[in-house]
Amino acid sequence: MSTLVFYVKGSVKEPYRIIAEGEGENLRTFCNCPAGKKGAAFCKHVAYLLQGDVGKLASPSMKDVTELARRAKGSPLLAKAGDRVDNDISQAEAAGLASVAEVHAKFMPELEDLGWTTVLAERVGEQDKDRMELYARYKNGNLRVRPSITLEFVRFGYEEGSREIDWSTDVIGGSATPATLIPRQKPFGIVRADGGTLAGPWKHLSAALPKFLELARRGPIAKF
Ligand SMILES: [Zn+2]
Incomplete structure (x- = not known):
């Protein structure tokens, strides 16, 4: 040959x-x-x-x-x-998408067509988060209370000394006392309904978006 x-x-x-x-x-x-x-x-x-x-x-x-x-x-x-x-x-x-809000603007029509209800929440809370939330519905048609998947940008993290700490595990569940609010090195992440990490965190949106779309395109029936 x-x-x-x-x-x-x-x-x-x-x-x-x-x-x-x-x-x-x-x-x-x-x-x-x-x-x-x-x-x-x-x-x-x-x-x-x-x-x-x-x-x-x-x-x-x-x-x-x-x-x-x-x-x-x-x-x-x-x-x-x-x-x-x-x-x-x-x-x-x-490429060309700089923020969670821009992701929401671009992909909301496609994801709502798949059956998701999408919510954009900007500048939420002490750590200053932007969130794009995807809600599924219960069998009776009501919207679920918590989003199944959230693409999140968290501007700040907590630092104790020079160590970045996690609020829920280190402060509430542990013994750390957060002294300073610092800009996060890896601000993009994908979060599950129970608040746990589904994927990430990443430094750049270009790394987070492909994973977010891969999960979201499975549709609201899929288990996450
Ligand atoms: Zn080559």
Whole structure:
């Protein structure tokens, strides 16, 4: 079986070269970009090519792309490529969104279509939180008392000495006495109905949003 060769435009002048050998479970791909050369990394050039995206090919040969798609059937690389591209799309969705309020403005219609009732609450409480809350309904149609999922931005944390402490576990449940309110290093998080952490915390909204959307898009029937 012949080796397939593709050239893709990257961030440098010379196009990168992707080589594909074998098929099915034995399909192997190599790209000479910096990420691809590390070997263990699965670079975005291969991911997009396996997903059939020919937009970055320097000399698109549909015959070879179609042949690669045929050889890729049954390859674990396909699922990996799908994850990689989905993740990039989520990152792109996050780009340009600077706040929980902007996330609410952009995604409220989609999430309400899924059956969620969404609530935006800004500048709440002592730690100054912005919250986008997703409420499900009981079987009788009434709105649940607590939100199933909350995307939260918490401006401040509590510090004792130089240690950031958690109010509920360290102060109420423990012995710490918070001295100072400090800006949080990782202000974005996703919170469950009982107040526990579902995911995060993160420094950047671009990291929190993909996870939030992944959970929210399961819809209000899902268990969280
Ligand atoms: Zn590459």
